Amino acid sequence: MKENYQMIMEKEISRLSENEKPALLLQCCCAPCSSAVLERLKEHFKLTLYFYNPNIFPESEYKKRLEQFDALISYHDFDNIKMIPSIYEPEKFENSIRGLENEREGGLRCEKCFALRLNETARKAKEIGADYFCTTLSVSPHKNAELLNKIGLEAAKEYGVKYLQSDFKKKEGYKRSTEISRKLGLYRQNYCGCKYSIWFDNKND
Numbered sequence: 482m483k484e485n486y487q488m489i490m491e492k493e494i495s496r497l498s499e500n501e502k503p504a505l506l507l508q509c510c511c512a513p514c515s516s517a518v519l520e521r522l523k524e525h526f527k528l529t530l531y532f533y534n535p536n537i538f539p540e541s542e543y544k545k546r547l548e549q550f551d552a553l554i555s556y557h558d559f560d561n562i563k564m565i566p567s568i569y570e571p572e573k574f575e576n577s578i579r580g581l582e583n584e585r586e587g588g589l590r591c592e593k594c595f596a597l598r599l600n601e602t603a604r605k606a607k608e609i610g611a612d613y614f615c616t617t618l619s620v621s622p623h624k625n626a627e628l629l630n631k632i633g634l635e636a637a638k639e640y641g642v643k644y645l646q647s648d649f650k651k652k653e654g655y656k657r658s659t660e661i662s663r664k665l666g667l668y669r670q671n672y673c674g675c676k677y678s679i680w681f682d683n684k685n686d
């Protein structure tokens with residue numbers, strides 16, 4: 482039977498104390514996807530954003546996606562959300578997916594890509610003393626929430642930080658992300674991120 486990760490997240494949130502918000506480090510793939518996730522989580526967690534995406538190609542595209550967060554964070558509802566300075570290390574991505582360059586989107590290359598980003602987020606969460614970590618990636622209809630949650634739970638075990646199981650596309654999360662993005666005039670890319678998604682897939686994130 483398929484897990485309902487939205488329900489699992491709601492149960493986890495219902496167990497939180499009303500008086501104290503736990504700290505959550507959120508790996509953000511891009512500002513449009515992050516918009517609806519921030520809206521969903523900000524009431525329950527002290528959020529710190531982590532734009533850790535060594536998969537993005539070329540560097541100019543990486544900078545363009547990163548710049549969109551200025552508009553998102555200054556959006557009045559999100560103005561107390563912090564962001565960790567970004568690091569771009571494309572060689573780490575290339576090393577982690579070597580031999581899988583020709584995989585279709587959603588295949589083994591993506592699994593490695595998710596693991597790279599989630600493991601680094603778990604490591605960073607531990608470093609800064611966050612209670613939880615999570616990713617915005619599941620808001621996309623193209624991203625497999627089951628796989629993301631499996632990788633997140635493995636990284637949680639490895640680093641000793643809780644992973645917030647989730648599926649942000651549920652409850653019209655993707656639709657909401659397009660609404661906020663339109664309202665803020667955010668740039669929405671037309672490919673997932675890596676050079677292979679431009680060459681072989683070329684579909685929206």
Ligand code: SF4
Binds near residue numbers: 537587595674678
């Ligand atoms: S298609 Fe997207 S998720 Fe898959 S490897 Fe490329 S950037 Fe990562």
